[in-house]
Amino acid sequence: MNTANPATGTADVAALLENGRRLATPVLRAAVDRLAPPMNTVAAYHFGWIDATGRPSSGDGGKAVRPALALLSAEAAGAPPETGIPGAVAVELVHNFSLLHDDLMDGDEQRRHRDTVWKVHGPAQAILVGDALFALANEIILELGTVEAGRAARRLTAATRKLIDGQAQDISYEHRERVTVAECLEMEGNKTGALLACALSIGAVLGGADDRTADVLEEYGHHLGLAFQAVDDLLGIWGDPEATGKQAWSDLRQRKKSLPVVAALAAEGPAARRLAEILAADAKSSDFHAFDEAEFATRAALIEEAGGRAWTSAEARRQHATAIATLDRVDMPEHVREQFVALADFVVVREK
Template sequence: MTTAPAYLDRSRDAITPALRAVVDRLDRKTRHQAAYHFGWVTASGVPASADAGKAVRPALALLSAEAVGAAPEIALPGAIAVELVHNFSLVHDDLMDGDEERRHRHTVWKLWGASSAILTGDAMLALAQEVLLESGLPTAAPAALLLAQTTRHLIRGQVEDVSFEQRSHVAIEECIDMAAGKTGALLSASAAIGAVLAGAPKATVDALALYGEQVGLAFQLTDDVLGIWGDPAVTGKSAHSDLRARKKSLPVSYALNQGDTLSVELAAWLSAPGEPSEGELQRVVGLLSAVGSREWALAEAARRMALAEDALRGVELNADARGELLALGRFVVDREV
């Protein structure tokens, strides 16, 4: 397993005080629920230091400014904004997926109900735009536009993901396009927004955006593997969490498109009603393993990471920041799978 780049800790330390200050603007109830989600307090409001995630997206935002020769501080509004959008999506995803735990703690909807989770997520999304637009930078409007467009693509990807639940067959290309919206769009924006705020040339911004998009696809492929084969002690979710929800994730889509008897059996199981038994889940894991779904997903993740690295080599960037970006991308792909 690749060790987490030290830059992740440095970027989290850089954004956390400002992120806390922004969240403090919310009304008392929403502020409490958002702070709980971020791991800053317990459900009863006692200060805590729970796992708040790796903060990959704000790290990318800060690095993208450094990559174009600007001080990372210029990207701080962008770093806070992408982290807020990311967590808006997580709070809503947990509700839509029925996930009762995230990072070994109850989710917001599980503790306070669906309406509270929706409103808390919405508040985070509103704060993201507020932070960018009040920054006073001459590039604030283009950055805010990028984030708004990104949020639209993220929601499109989520809509497609939900729609797949009602279909018996999903092509791999459709699944990749869904992941490009649901995950790739925000990582793409994260890798570009610092450069946008720094006023970098379009070609450089586009290269960083492409890097982030491909890292995002690699991230989703790896995450889908973890959702099936991941260790609950590492992922913080129940074993076979994606299969329990009968999700047509990328490894599942690959298996469905193999056109053999195993694919037919898998499609029938995905369409079946009710909560799957442990025996069923083990049987499905065996089907996926038999057609090489895990190996395909990990190989495709590595291919996407190679495309991301090629994008960074195609433009002039600060050498140290480029190295940090490469290390961060490899860490995303090489998680414990």
């Protein structure tokens, strides 16, 4: 597990994530218990709390980055971290609503080393449970009944709309021969950056922060989200399936126009031209998913040769640095800033 840069402290990321999980999970479980059967058990399976037969499971339930950020944002506003728990839970519910739908739309059969919900329980349950989690997210916030809750709910719904915009862009790009780097960054800023940005502001808003503070924290989250997604894009092609829980070359199998692919196609040289020819031929193929591993390895090698891998890695570092610099515009306790930096470092240096 990564730790913070020595220049900014030695905050333990594992402890930060575990604290976010410890505080948010009981409230998250209680929210899921509100769902009518069988949606409650389907959701419990998705979160890793039970296996496909309904028996208790020790699934990891994800990295818990967003809950940790929401609790930290409350502390950045001078409030106790517990103030951010409803925001942490709401953001986690929206995130998992998007995962349930994304897995179905992308045809992903594995997540976190287990069969996805649509694979086990069918597409209808994946859609229904996703919708239910989204409704729960708003319920958790609004039932607080405070002025701050109304402000937080507006930020959550705006972030959700951007997330959906990003997913729509992602799907449309799969059917286009060329996508610009700017378009790809806009899509990823919506699909990933918007919800991370919301996690960074929602706890602060619930803690009484003014809009300026919340906006700056959202800016940090936006850039952190772009760094996170850039790393995700690298793992989507070159990640170890044992670590990621997904198939090898998973993004190439889905024809995703992720950052490494788009950056490689934008480059000049024989590798970029050859890659463009192959992807154009792929688009006309009816048996794309029948390609063997060597075919995907060839595409990955061309992306790397054209510079797509190096460019995306550099972009992750650039977005990371921009996010860290943004923190200087918020007056917060130094230990909270160190924890923000530690989590940002974790996002960029990870294997899954």
